[in-house]
Amino acid sequence: MSASELKEPFLVLSGVRYTWPGAAGPALDGIDLSVGQGTVYGILGPNGAGKSTLVRVLSGLLTPDEGEVGLGGRSPSVGGAQVRRMIGIVPQEIAVYEEFTPRENLEFFARLYGLSGSRLKSRVAACLDRAGLAARDRDRVHTLSGGMKRRVNLACGLVHQPALLLLDEPTVGIDAHSREMILSWLAELPGEGTTLIYTTHYMEEAERLCRRIAVIDQGRVICEGIPAELLAARNCQNLGELFLNLTGRGLKER
Amino acid sequence: MNAFFAMIVKELKLLWRDRAGILLLFLMPVVLVLVITLVQQNVLKIAGESGARIVIVDDDRHGFGEDIAGELQGMGIMAAVVEQVESSGGRDSLLRRCRLGEIQAVIEIPTGFTKALDERIEAVMRAGAEVKAEAGIKVFFDPTIMTGLRAGVLGAVRAAAGRLEAKMTGRALKRFLPDRIRAALIAAVGPAAAMAPVTIPDFPEGGGDMARIEARNAGRGPLLPNAVQHNVPAWSLFGIFFIVVPLAAVILDERRNHTFARLLAAPVSRFSLVSSRILAYTLVAFVQFILLFAIGAWLLPALGTDALVLPDATAALLMTLLAASFAASGYGFLVGVLARTHEQAAMFGAISVVVAAAIGGVMVPVYAMPPMMRAASIISPLGWGLDGLLSLFVRGVGLAEIWPDLLRLVIFGGSCLGFSWWRLK
Numbered sequence: 001m002s003a004s005e006l007k008e009p010f011l012v013l014s015g016v017r018y019t020w021p022g023a024a025g026p027a028l029d030g031i032d033l034s035v036g037q038g039t040v041y042g043i044l045g046p047n048g049a050g051k052s053t054l055v056r057v058l059s060g061l062l063t064p065d066e067g068e069v070g071l072g073g074r075s076p077s078v079g080g081a082q083v084r085r086m087i088g089i090v091p092q093e094i095a096v097y098e099e100f101t102p103r104e105n106l107e108f109f110a111r112l113y114g115l116s117g118s119r120l121k122s123r124v125a126a127c128l129d130r131a132g133l134a135a136r137d138r139d140r141v142h143t144l145s146g147g148m149k150r151r152v153n154l155a156c157g158l159v160h161q162p163a164l165l166l167l168d169e170p171t172v173g174i175d176a177h178s179r180e181m182i183l184s185w186l187a188e189l190p191g192e193g194t195t196l197i198y199t200t201h202y203m204e205e206a207e208r209l210c211r212r213i214a215v216i217d218q219g220r221v222i223c224e225g226i227p228a229e230l231l232a233a234r235n236c237q238n239l240g241e242l243f244l245n246l247t248g249r250g251l252k253e254r
Numbered sequence: 255m256n257a258f259f260a261m262i263v264k265e266l267k268l269l270w271r272d273r274a275g276i277l278l279l280f281l282m283p284v285v286l287v288l289v290i291t292l293v294q295q296n297v298l299k300i301a302g303e304s305g306a307r308i309v310i311v312d313d314d315r316h317g318f319g320e321d322i323a324g325e326l327q328g329m330g331i332m333a334a335v336v337e338q339v340e341s342s343g344g345r346d347s348l349l350r351r352c353r354l355g356e357i358q359a360v361i362e363i364p365t366g367f368t369k370a371l372d373e374r375i376e377a378v379m380r381a382g383a384e385v386k387a388e389a390g391i392k393v394f395f396d397p398t399i400m401t402g403l404r405a406g407v408l409g410a411v412r413a414a415a416g417r418l419e420a421k422m423t424g425r426a427l428k429r430f431l432p433d434r435i436r437a438a439l440i441a442a443v444g445p446a447a448a449m450a451p452v453t454i455p456d457f458p459e460g461g462g463d464m465a466r467i468e469a470r471n472a473g474r475g476p477l478l479p480n481a482v483q484h485n486v487p488a489w490s491l492f493g494i495f496f497i498v499v500p501l502a503a504v505i506l507d508e509r510r511n512h513t514f515a516r517l518l519a520a521p522v523s524r525f526s527l528v529s530s531r532i533l534a535y536t537l538v539a540f541v542q543f544i545l546l547f548a549i550g551a552w553l554l555p556a557l558g559t560d561a562l563v564l565p566d567a568t569a570a571l572l573m574t575l576l577a578a579s580f581a582a583s584g585y586g587f588l589v590g591v592l593a594r595t596h597e598q599a600a601m602f603g604a605i606s607v608v609v610a611a612a613i614g615g616v617m618v619p620v621y622a623m624p625p626m627m628r629a630a631s632i633i634s635p636l637g638w639g640l641d642g643l644l645s646l647f648v649r650g651v652g653l654a655e656i657w658p659d660l661l662r663l664v665i666f667g668g669s670c671l672g673f674s675w676w677r678l679k
Contacts, residue, residue, distance in 0.1 A: 059519045081521035089519050091512040097264070098507075099271040111260035112520040156516070 010037035010195050011058070011164060015067035018053055027053040029219035030067070035197065035212070037163075038190045042210030042227075043199040044239065050219040051199035052092065055168045058197060059089045071164060085113055088162030092169040094149045095156070098142040102133045102152045105141065106159045113160035127155040132181055147178025154182055158189075165189065167198045171205060183209060203239040215243055222246050257522045258530050265534035268504055275500030279542060283493030287485055287546055288554070294481040295559050306358045306403055308333035309348055314367040318418060322361060325410035331403075333361075355396045359407045362392040368418065375422045379430040391415070428454050480560045486550035487643035488616045493546070494539040494578050495607045495636055498586040501535060502599040505590025514678075528671060532583040539579035565646040570653035574646065577663040578639040584667030585635070587674040610634040615641075638662045 016031040027050045035041045043051050056062040057069060060076030060083070069075055074083045096105045106124045115123060128134045131151040136144060141152055154170055167186070171179045186209060189196060200206055206213055207227055215223040223230060223246055227239060236242040269275055308326055312319030312335055319335040326333040339345045351357045367390050391411060395404055432452040439447035508514035517527055550562030565571055586603070593599035611617060613630045614637030620628055631637045642659035645651045653660075 056515070059515075061515055061518055081523075084519060084521035087519065089516060091515060093510075093512040095512040095516045097268065097513065098511075099268055100264075104267070108260055108264050109516070109520070112257045112517070112522055114257065114521065116256075 009034045010039075010072060011035040011041075011197070012070040013058075013067065016054075016057060016064045016069060017066040018057060018062060018064050020053070026065075026219050028057065028064070031216070031219070031221055033214055033221065033224070035195060037195055038193055039211050040186070040190055040196040040198055040209045042206040042213035043197060043216060044201065044203070044206055044213055044243070045199075045216040046201060046243075049216050051216065052168055053219075054216070055089070055091075055166045055197065055199060058164075059087055059166050060084060085160065086163040088157035088160065088165045090154050090157035090165065090167045090170045092172060094141075094153050096141055096149070096152050099140055101138050101140055102128060102131075102144070102148075102155070103137040105152055105156055109156045110159045115160055123159050123161065127159050130185055131155045145175075145178075147174040147181075150174045150178055151182060154185070158194075161192075162194065164195045164197065167196060167200075169200055170198075171200070171202065206239055213239070215239075215246060217247050257520070258526050261522070261526065261530035262534045262537075265504070265531055266537070269500055269534075269538065272500050272503070275503070278496055278499055279493060279538060280545060282496065283489045283542060283546055284549060286492065287489045287549055288557075290489065291481045291485040291550075291554055291559055292557060294485065306331050306399075307356070308359045308361065308407060309352075309357050310335045310361045310363065311339050311345070311348065312336065312363045313338050313365040314363045314369075315365075316368040318363055318368055318414065319361075321414040321418060322363075322411055325414045326407070329406055329410060331406065331410070349394055352394050352396050355398060358396045358399050358403060360394040361407070361411060362394070364390055364392075367391065368422075371419065372422050372426075375419070375426050376429075379426045428456075482550050482554050482560050482562050483647050484644065486546050486554075486562045487647045488640055490543045490546045491578055491636055491639045491643060492607070492611050492616050493542045494575070494639075495582045495585070495610070496604070497535045497538060497579070497582050498589055498603040498607055499600055501531070501583060501586030502590035502593060502603050503596055505587060506593050506596060506599050509590070509678075524675070528587075528675075531587075532580060535583045535586070536576060536579040539575055539582070543575055563647075565650065567646055567652040570656060571643075571646055573653065573660055574639065574642045574656065577642075577660040577667075581635050581639070581663040581667035581670075584670030584674070588670040591674040591677045607636070610636045613637065614639075635663060635666050638666075 011033070012035075013031050013033040016028050017026055018028040019026040029050075031050075031054065033041075043054060045051050053062065057064055058071075058076060071083055071086060076083050076087060097108070100108070103124060106127055107120065110120050110123055125134075128137050131154065133144075133148060133151060133155070136148065141149055144152070150170065154167075157165060157167075170186075171182055174182075183205060186196060186198070190211075196209075198206070198210060210227060212225060213223075213227050213230070214221045223242070230236075231238070231242060234242055234245055236245055269279075308331060310319040310322055310333055315337055319337070323333040323335050339348065348357065348360050352360045370390065393407060393411060395407070431454050435452045436448065436450070439450060439452075505514070508517070518524070547562060547564070552561075555561040585606075589599055589603045589606075593602060611634075613623075613627060614620075614634035615623075615631060616636055620631045620637065623631065638659040642656040642663075645656045645659075649655075
C-alpha cells in the first residue's frame, strides 16, 4: 500500500467482526481496510466469502459485533441521516420497483435522499441519460431487458451523488453492451469524487476498474494492495491465478 | 415532496398498479355488501319482517280471518284473507303452493268456528265447569320457514283467538252475571231478594288492549337493527383487513429483491418507513369505508333496503377505523415478513382474514354461534373491530364504551409490527 494511496483515508475498517444469528462461524472475521477518497476499491472473493455481509456493514444495515467502521470519521450504523446520505448502494439484486418506470424509481429514491425541485429533476435526467434509459424512462421496469434493469439499479444508487457507492456484483448476468455501459459509467465516478467499493468475482472487471483490491475468504482479508503489485509479487498472470495461489481454490468455487 | 410523503405516494402508486389488489380491496367488499345485504334482507322477510305470504281461508265468515290478518299486519307480516275456497281442489292447490314455498303459511278457520267457541263459553258460564276446547283452526307451514316466522304466525293466531275469546266471555258474563248475582242474593238475604233489580253496566269488549307492551333496544340505537346497518360496517371491516394481501405482497417483493435494504439504508428513520406505509393504507381504508358508506346510504336503498345511518359518535367512528387499519397494516407486515412466496402471502393472508371474520361475527352474529365458537371469537381482531363498529352503528354508544376494543386492535397491530421488525433485523 503506497503512502499516496492513503493520504486521506475516507473509509476505515478496523477489526470488523460479524456473525449471523445462528451461524456456526463469523461471516466477517476481523476485517481491516483503509480506502482513500475517490478510489475504486475491489473486494474479491468466492460466493460466501463475506462480500455481501461486508457491503451491509458498510451501508449501515448491519452493526458489527466487534470492530469499527468509519466513514469520514463517522460510523454508518450510528451516524444517522447525514452519514447515510453520503452512501449509495447497488445491491446484487434488481432492487427497484418493477411496477414503476425508471423515472419514477429514480425520483422516489432521490426524494428519500432529500433531493427536490430543480436539483432532483436535473439529477434524474442526468442519470437516465447516462444509463441510456432516456428513451424508455416512462416504461415500467418489468418491461425492460435484464441489462436495462441493471442500469436502473445502478442509477438508483447514484441519483443522489453519494460520496461512497457500494456495489455488490452489479453486472451479474447481463449482456456485453450493458456491462460495458455500466463499467464505463463507474470508471467516470472517481473523477467526480465518488469512492467505490466494488465486490465481484469477475476478475477482468476488477483488473479494469480497481486501483486497489482486497481478496477475502471465509471472512478474512487474505491479500490486499494494488493489483499489478500483487500479481508481480506472487508471479501470477491474473487475479484468478492469484486467488488460486493464495487459497488453493478457484474464485468461483466454494 | 419530502421523503415521508414520497413513501406514502409510492405505496399508493404500487397499490394502484396492482389491479388484483385494487379489485380485492374495493370490488370484493362492494359485491359482498350488496349481495349479502340483499340476501339477508330476503332472509329477514322470510323470517317475518315483511313480505311473507300468509293466506287465511276463512270458512267461518264472521270476521275472525280479518282479526288474524290485523294481528299479522301488526307484526309486519302481510296476509291475504280468502273468505272461502269453494272446492277441495282449490284447498289442495293452496297447500301445494305452501309446500313449495310460494306461500309461507295457510291458516284455515273452519265453518262455524266462532259459533262453536261462543257455545263453549256459554256452556262454561252456564254449568260453571270447564269445557274442553275442540281443535278448530289449522295452520299449515312451508316446511323451510324459520322458527321465528312459525312462532310469529302461531302467536298472531293465538292473540286473535284470545281477543275473540275475551270478547265472547265478556258478552257471556253480561248475560249470565245478573242471574248468578240474584241467586247469590237469595241465598244470602232470602226470597225477597228475588225482586231486586240487578243491572250489569256495559264494559269494553277490547280484550287484550289494556296491557300495553312496548319494545325498545337497551342502547340508544334505532329500534330495529337491519341488514344494512349491520353489513356495511361488517364488510367494510372485512375489506379493511384485506389490505393484508396487497401489503404483504409489497413487503415480500421488497424483501426478495432487496429494495427493503435500499429503504433501510436511506436517510429516513425506521419509524417513517413503517408509519408512512400505515398511513397510506389507512387512507385506503377510509376510501373503502366512504365507498361502502355511499353504497349503504344511496345504492342499497334504491334496491329496496333501509338506508345506512351513520352513528352520532363521529370521532369514535374515525378512531375505530384508524385502529382497525393499524391492526390490519401490522398484520400485513407480519404476513409479508413471514411469507416466502407470493402464494403463501396471498393464501395465508386471505384465509386467515376470512377465518378471523367468520369467528369474529362478520358472517354470522357471535350470539348465534355455538359456545365453543363464541369463546374463540374473543381472539379475532375482526371481532374486536366489529364489536366496536356495531356498538356505534347499532347500539348507538360512544367511545367510552368501545375503547377496550380499540385498545385490543392497537395492541394487536403494534405486536405484529414489533415482531415483524424483530424478524427483519
